[in-house]
Amino acid sequence: MRLPSLLAGLVVTSFLTACVPTPPTEVSKGFIDGRTTDQGLPAMQAFLPGAPVGAMRGNAEIAADFLDLEFRMESGRALPVMTRFEGPITIGLKGNVPAIALTELQRVLGRIRNEAGLDVSMARPGTEPSIIIDFQPKSALRRAVPSAACFVVPNVSSFGEYMKERRTSTTDWGRITKREKATIFVPADTSPQEVRDCLHEELAQAMGPLNDLFRLPDSVFNDDNFHAVLTGFDMLMLRVHYAPELRSGMNEAEVAARLPAILARLNPSGQGRGGTIKALSPRMWISMVESTFSGRDGARMASAERLIAIARAQGWSNDGRMAFSYFARARARTGSDMAGAIADYNEAARIWRSTPGAAIHVAHVDMQLSAFALSSGQFDQVLVMTERAIPVARQHQNASLLSSLLAMRAEALETLGRRDEARSARLDSLGWARYAFGSDAQVRARMSDIAALASRGARG
Template sequence: MRRVILPICLMLGACVPGNYTYNEPASRAALPQESTMPPMKAFSAPRPVPPQRSNRDIIRDFLDLSFQMESGRMLQHFSRFEGPVTLRVTGEPPISLMADLNRLIHRLRTEAGIDIRRVSDEGANITIEAVSRDDIRRQLPTAACFVVPNISRITQYRSARNARSTDWTRITRREKIAIFVPNDSSPQEVRDCLHEELAQALGPLNDLYRLNDSVFNDDNVHAVLTGFDMLILRAYYSPELRAGMTRREVEARLPAILSRLNPGGDRIGPRFYGSTPRAWIDAIQTALGPGARPAQRREAAVDALRIAQAVGWADHRRAFSHFALGRLTQASDPDFAQDQFAAADQFYQRTPGTELHRAFTAAQLASYAIAQGRGEDALMLIGPHLGTAERFENAALLATLQMLRAEALELTGRVAEARSVRLDSLGWARYGYGADWAVRAKLREVGALSPLKGPNG
């Protein structure tokens, strides 16, 4: 299992600004130098949103997540740890990793009810090894991070990758798992890897595009474990279940488990979102994943939208199809791209639980409004989504929205307020984008949208 490198953290041009060097001169006034950067900001107490869906839907989600791999291979038995789970950190972890990991462990203990704790000895059930991005990509070129059973060091992966011991389909009781995360990425990317990979080390091994409120979805929209994810993990470790059960045995126990853990879900009618065709998944991964040429990406995005229309979707997957096409056409045909973003927002608006998706879309629509000099329109687009980005703990998105708001404020003549908002964005940007050069690069990218400045200031 791995968190795939997809350029769909969905902000403007890319996840991490590129094509800038450390000594590139500032292209606009008020661009802070390293010595004037404010401290990195951190989120306060988590505010997960409880799942707002029927327990009948959640039963189906739980079974599809737990008894199938992303590749489509079926799992014959339910697998999990039995008893307390111990975890250790090795390698060269960045400073932010330990704080974010401690926070995550606390959430797993309190929200998911999992008996998990950190230890220092080699006999830990889970080993998190912090290594370089190059080390990870030498093993899996498309991965940002990944998790493997029955090894403890990344140097063991190549020789073990085809062994029976690392085949998830042969594992029922989990005892030893390794997670490999980057130590030279932004704090947010490292944290996101911790959340997704630790969740899959403990629980479900599958991802489902039909889930709009979960990290168990390859669209990478959600950065941290959601209320739905914690409910799934709490059910995963409920005393009614045990490692080695069949799908039928687990299915028989789930209604009572979810009625106990999520009584409100018994009072909500099911939506029964349809399954996601493999052809749509392949098209999306070609469009937004690594390796394809620009023309291939655009063609794949068109195919994804065509499939979504043919299936008759009106949910977040139809919206995401429009969004992907917009992302891949905004440089060549910005007017067409904005039509796609507007269509995406309309479908998101009709789908419950897509506030975060709409925040990403608002960033795209606001950037277009700023480029056209429509500052007031941009402010209206951005305003409702600042709180959403903070609630879902996406610092990169929050920083980008604040930078866009600063440009919009300048367009409306509110220069002092713009300066204050831009300064406030930097602390979040340092967490979301990492190195100070990357923060300054994002400021340049956003600043270049404004007709008051342009790319050369």
């Protein structure tokens, strides 16, 4: 299940709205050039597949991660056996399929075939797919599962069937001993990036492990939503899940006994590599994460303080979850305690810089700190931070982060009188914003918010 983009994405909006006391002014920059649409915005950009990057941690640590991903649900409930599709996997589309969906689906299926080695393809006409991707109105999905942006369900073939069976054993992953069919529900009326992100995470969970773990710095199997597309670690998890040594119906002890040899074969670079086997996150810490990001305004700071206290009690001094706790408290402080928020963001970045697979997390911190710098007139600092974060956002294919960084850079360049560079960065930003945010109105609103921050900084 992919959560709505509130843990990473909406932090940007929270900062912008907190720092702009008056309604944002209309952006009056010149947008039109040879690549523009009829609305005056550049053509939408899209990512091409990059070079595969392997898992970056040791096999002993990865084995523990695999078992916790396989034998527990996101709720914390234990699963008695592992399950998978035994045989070729076919994919079908139904519902109000967005124009971008087939292109993004073909891209991710190509990656899964090439990087994870799975036998997966589009279903032939007239055949029943193993996995159906059903595009429904976002409002209908939110009514059914308010906490999810998109989700996957076993043993149903349509949204109507899911609504009928959702409280029965039919849709209970814990009752399954082998996967026969599943349906992924994705909003039809959303941005291209959210469609793509849902396809990546939900396809991986429909075929592979069902759990998400906050402790994973290098995976989409993590409810922090920093990673937007499947990583090298995720592809390794799928490879292990479908290793010939394993089969549906095996219990945790049986899988654990086979894992060392499987990982030695599939990930030889992880043999003998150091790493710390991490325990599951306490349910209270997870509850405080949810309260910090989605609770009432008055309760968010109290939840953030409790989050930090739990992380310290767990001894997570150099754990990514400690960094995320600081990141969460920084977000809660934004708008009321700028100095405290900046200190927390810097502490989060310090921990993430020493964490394999967390470069995208540091880039998110750079974006937050760039927003602070932009609003306070530190335009040279905006250029330093965006210059190092933009390549990371591109590599990790996060268009919402990339467009925001480029827009901040454009505003800083404009204010410093480097207008040609500013215009180039702004056009690039707008092209990625159309992919990230969807409608032209949302694109313009985001750009207006960032321009208002720059205006505030220029006034001093």
